[in-house]
Amino acid sequence: MRLLPRSLFGRTLLVLVAGLALTQIASQTLNFFDRGSGVYRLAAQQTALRIARAARVLSRVTPQERQAVVEEMNGGSSFSVALAGKPVGIAARFAEHDRYERELSTLIRYYLHADWNTSVVITSLGHDARPRNYEAIDLTPPEQWLARHFYFLHPGAYSTVAQVQLEDGSVAVFYARMPQEPLSRMESLLPRLLLSLVIFVTLGAVAVATITRSLKQLARAAEHVGVDIEGPPLAETGPSEVRAVIRAFNRMRGLLREQVLERTRMLGAISHDLRTPVTRLRLRAETIADPELREKFVRDLDEMRDMTAATLDFFKGVDGGSPQRAVDVGALVASVAEDWSETGADVTVAGAAWRPYAAHPQALRRCLDNLVENALRYGKRARIRILDGESALVIAVSDDGPGIAVTELERVFDPFYRVEPSRNRASGGTGLGLAIARNIARWHGGDIVLRNAIGGGLVAELVLPRARSVTAHRKAAITAVR
Template sequence: MMHRADSLFARLLGVFLAAILLAHALAFAWFSHYGEHPPPAEQHAHGPGLPPPEAYGEDMPPMPPPEAPTHGLEIDGPLIVLGFQLLTLLAAAWYGARLLSRPIRRLAEAAEQLAEDLDSPPMAETGPRETRLAARAFNRMQQRIRGQVQQRTRMLAAVSHDLRTPLARLKLRLEQIPDQPLRERMDHDLGEMIAMFDATLRYLHEQRDSETPQRLDLQALVESMAEDAQEHDADVSVRGQCGPLMAQPLALRSCVGNLLGNALRYAGHAEIALCDSREAVEIRVIDHGPGIDKAQHEAVFEAFFRLEGSRNRSSGGVGLGLTIAREAARRQGGDITLEETPGGGLTAILRLPR
């Protein structure tokens, strides 16, 4: 019985029962105070406190009938009842809807925080029984997800660490192979394996990294990254302007850096265009290289996906750059899309909402 009385259904039922009883009590009080009280017959004929007509004689003109006493505006009784009931039930409906939507809103807010940060604080297990059960299940789910991600990260880190030693021994033994072309191919394959391990660990680390957003001068960040690339003889230019916005600095630097690195790797040059508006900021990384077929614009964001042709493993990379960039953008509420550059090439568009 205690569990049933503590449920959300019992609370809503109690609210509506209380509203109905209150509405009827108010209506009863109204009729008790403002109901009709017919005066005595003698008072109706002569008015209260007046002598009968015989006392005035025959020449005395008749007195006008007294006015009936009023109590303010005359309103029909049933309308008062319906008005009280309507107002009371409307108040009960508003409170019941608020009571019903509050735990759902809390659950939605907790789910949104979990999507942005896996280490977000757990939900408070308070309220009626259904709310406590939902919060307890949500907290268990969060703990399991966090444990699985941590276990996966530890496993891959251990595998990467344990494989480095035999890979290093293999690289040393390669020097003993007399066939130089074979030795170079094997050395290239080993180097690619090591690069894949490093990129995978970096990808997992950025997935787990939680960074507090802060007000960031995005234009200064982009210009400084372009200057760093120019110091290494890279052909990079910046045009346009944008104002500061709330963002995660390290994640945003990683995101723009991956887009810029892809453009320089495959096209040898890059142009960064800044476009600002009231709703969002766009960063366009434009190149005039070989480009990507439109049918594969979404596929290239998958982890370890590589294209055949000029944008493949022979150009460097392990297929995680765009994956890391898009996930960094989405953690900040933005996204990355690709489109063809007019005249040939590829344009990566990073859009961040204000």
């Protein structure tokens, strides 16, 4: 199972959410402890003051009046006084509470302004040990844990029993439950945490989405450079850093285009300018007296002429040409097949395209023409199949020829490379056909894939992407076809 999200968006959000949750929990807990200890200090002072005052009053009145005063004091449910002849034995609960007990008895003595014997025990009063009207509370296990280890957060869980020896030697026993910060504050933390998470995640998502949108735009543009270097420059949007990248990227694309065009033009010019001297040479060759030599000269010069013509063709195919428009691929394929059939070739068509394809029609035609020409030249007959799908449109041309050795399958795409190197014009051309076809396919965001059919013969597939993400679909389409 993958726990870490794959996208930048997911990862950034995860970090933001985790960070926020942690800081919120930490700060709320700190806050809770802080307030809890403040509230406890106040409550302890008040309780000590109340006990000390009551003890002083009891000490001042006569023993006869004391009972009446005690009755008067015992109104509430969290404070109670009892009189005893000598200290009452009460067991403490936890050693963790010792320091609170010491603190409280020091405080009581401080407020008494006298050094009367004072002892404090923090305890859970059993039912039979509780004075009348006095209420103690029952604890859930988590509360028990909290009241034991963090007594100051939950002092109301236990009773404080303070015994003060009055001046006449009798003992006043005070039972008190301290007021405390309501524990429900801890529970209200969750909705608050959720609220801040929602706000934070929404804002974070907007911020991260802005950045990732620009990155995606950039990635798409990078894909398109390889496919159509002529496209419009990328809009410089998004945060300044991303804008800077896009600007640099646009500049790079511009330079690249300049270079490609420059070389294309140069090669085109060379090929073009070679035509005239070659034609002149051919004319002169006709005057050679020796017929054998003349024939050799003419053959070589014809080949040179063909090569320059093909080279020029090659650049025409990619550079300029017809604009892109919705092409009825079925009709295009049918017309290519018909042209070849008219020359007496054996060409069949099967399958259909579901909907038009946005392409440069003349270029696409050249591409198909080259594939069919190869099938006829090396395989005697051509079978064209159109396979249309969600992600790609595939036009497969298969033949009954010898196929191509696996080691040669990629090399035949190299310009001027021919498997059979003899320059016998009857058995082949200049070796540019597949290079041109692949160039055109890639120009459309697709590719040409060659493979040997199981029953013999070569299958050349023109794979054209149907969906947006060019590279992804080119790969998907190619693997799907294989």
